[in-house]
Amino acid sequence: MSENTVIELNNVSLSYENRQILRNVNFKLRNGEFCYLIGPTGIGKSSVLKLLYRDVVPDSGSVRVTDFPVNKISMKQVPMLRRRMGIVFQDFQLLQDRNVFENVAFALQVTGEKPKFIKQRVLEVLGMVGLSHRRKNMPSDLSGGEQQRVVIARALANEPRILLADEPTGNLDPRATQEIMEIMKMINNRGTAILLITHDYAVVKKYPYRTARLVDGKIQDLTWKGDKLVPIQSPV
């Protein structure tokens, strides 16, 4: 894997509950790259992310994230792998009994950071997502868009090289979606690679980045041709 690549899937096959989800998939995400992974619901897009954060292991092939051979590492190394990436889901997964500050600080506490650094870093990432003023609020006081921004702040707390986002705007209205996408854009501009799963073509069109589609167990890169996304002939 070259130093430029942060994610690499080589001939990866994965089956789940007797269903073949991936068939000899090859995929690369370069350092600082933004890529959408699209495809119909239930096709297995989330399974690609599960492979990356090692919730599942492939039947065959190899998965590499930064310098981690994901399918070969021991269970003890899995937390170290996850510290290299930020993960954002559609359901916000905030801890409802802690305020915004505590929800973000939590990501640094579990990695053993010093309280002084935690305070400084939490305020910094909350500032990045525009929520410093709501740090004492509980998640239930926030709108869906704000909750998702807290999740993004938490994902950024450990300064990950990669951000994995699984339908981050799936539960949001158009305005909140736009806010989240602007934040994603800003994060990417700061050098973090992003792999974002979506089936919202409007988002893909409005914020044009590399787009790949999962279809029939394969990932193929697409390009805009007029109003349509069509496969690129030479795969990346």
Place this chain on the structure above:
Amino acid sequence: MNLKYIIKEGFAGIKRAKVAATTSIFSLFIAILLLGILSRFSYNIYMQAMTIKDLIEVEVYLFDVDDQTQQDIARSLNNESMVDAVTFISKDSASAVMKREFGPGVEELVELNFLPASFRLKISADAEVDQVQNLVSRIRNLRGVDEVEYNEGLLKVMETNLNMFTLIGGGLGLLILLAALILVYNTIRLTIYAKRELIRAMKLVGATNSFIRSPFIVEGILQGILAGVLAVSAVFFIFEMVIPFYLPEMGILQWPFGRWYFLIGAMFLLSVIMGWWGSRLAARKFIEETYISG
């Protein structure tokens, strides 16, 4: 590892899941209390049985033998490990005892001087019937010994009852302990299940399994301490206030080994160990089986 965070989270865990924590503490409290009560009763019953066994004596009647033979017999008896004490009762002493016990009118019989000299043996309370029977056989074979007598029937009844009691008491204790372990394990598992979102979130941000587990173990130990304090207080209350007041006929039940802190310490320690063990086992299993993607 952030120790301050782990301890803080352990305390906060009880506050956050009050119902589950209360259930866990209550089940542990009941189990430890039952074991405490059972232990104290068992100890007292055992001690009573030992006192009765202690009263059982073996009488060794001698033929009319010379002093040398008498001394040889005394030496052999003293060498027996099961014999705690040997008392020689001469013919004259035996006559005096007879006179004292039967009162006036037995003077003529006493003058016949027909009572034999004997040894009275105090047998160790730990000795079992088989061992006493073997001892008696050995003594019967000693030169100069006429007859050996002891209350074999009472000894047998005592031993049978004591064995039965040990079996039932021990079985009951084990059953309570096992039930408590299962109860504590399951209750703590429920407590942990109630926090599956927290576990998922911790895994999501790269917490190690041991780090995720630690606050649960701290919580389990805290639950053990609270349950232990409650159970110990209840035992004090029952044995020092309730029983002497409402059941004075039971008398004062002794603390095992004569000191209160042996039973209290054991109960408290057992409670903490069970809280620790239950939470560790439940947390380990549940955390390993929890996936980020649900």
